[in-house]
Amino acid sequence: MNDPERTMLLSVHPRFATAILAGTKTVEVRRQRVAAPPGTPVLLYATAPTMAIVGLARIASVRVASPREVWTASRTKAGISRREYDEYMSGAIQASGLSLEAPVAFDAPVPLASLRAAGPFHPPQSYRYLTKDSLRKVLVAAPDGGAALRDSLSELARA
Structure with missing residues (x-):
């Protein structure tokens, strides 16, 4: 499934976003x-102090x-x-390991202020799927008019 309408928005600490985009962290863990x-595209939202969508990757597999x-x-792949x-994981009964591939760092991150200027936007605590309307707002908020983001999503869809 490479449907951009099923794009995941994943909140991660800035150091993890950097490591994912550098290819040194290939598994993101969740409680x-x-x-x-x-094939699901994953937009990486780096939390404070960055507070911006900084790139994307694709889910290769999920282990629950x-x-x-x-x-x-x-x-050896989780970066922690x-x-x-x-x-x-304290107190968690199950966990997920999201194997990520094909990371793409955006030359111009999409800042939270721009995302909110395009309409109501709330970064997720963990992750959420973007609706078609939310994805359109992200494209509008992108500093380059969304061209790099659109190109990246198209590239993932072709892969």
Whole structure:
């Protein structure tokens, strides 16, 4: 499924966004079940202090299992220490490991202020899927008129 209408908006700390876009972090972990098919485009929203959509990647696969099993499968790819992982997963019954591929960093990030100027916009606590209207607002808010973002989504759809 490479439908841009099923684009995921994923909130990550800036250091994780940087690592994902550099290709050194290829698995993003979440405390809840994530059901996204391979090929799903993922817009990366870097949280404070960056507060901008900084790039995108594509989901290669999702592993849903116990936190221990997800750690065992992704520890060298998750970009965090075991201590950080255990603190984050404390109390979780299941976890998801999102394997990401084809990262693309935007030359001009899409700042939160621009996103909000295009209409109501609230970054997700964890992730959410963008509606067609929300994705259009992101394209409008992009500094270059959305050309780089549109090109990236088109490239992912062709892959």
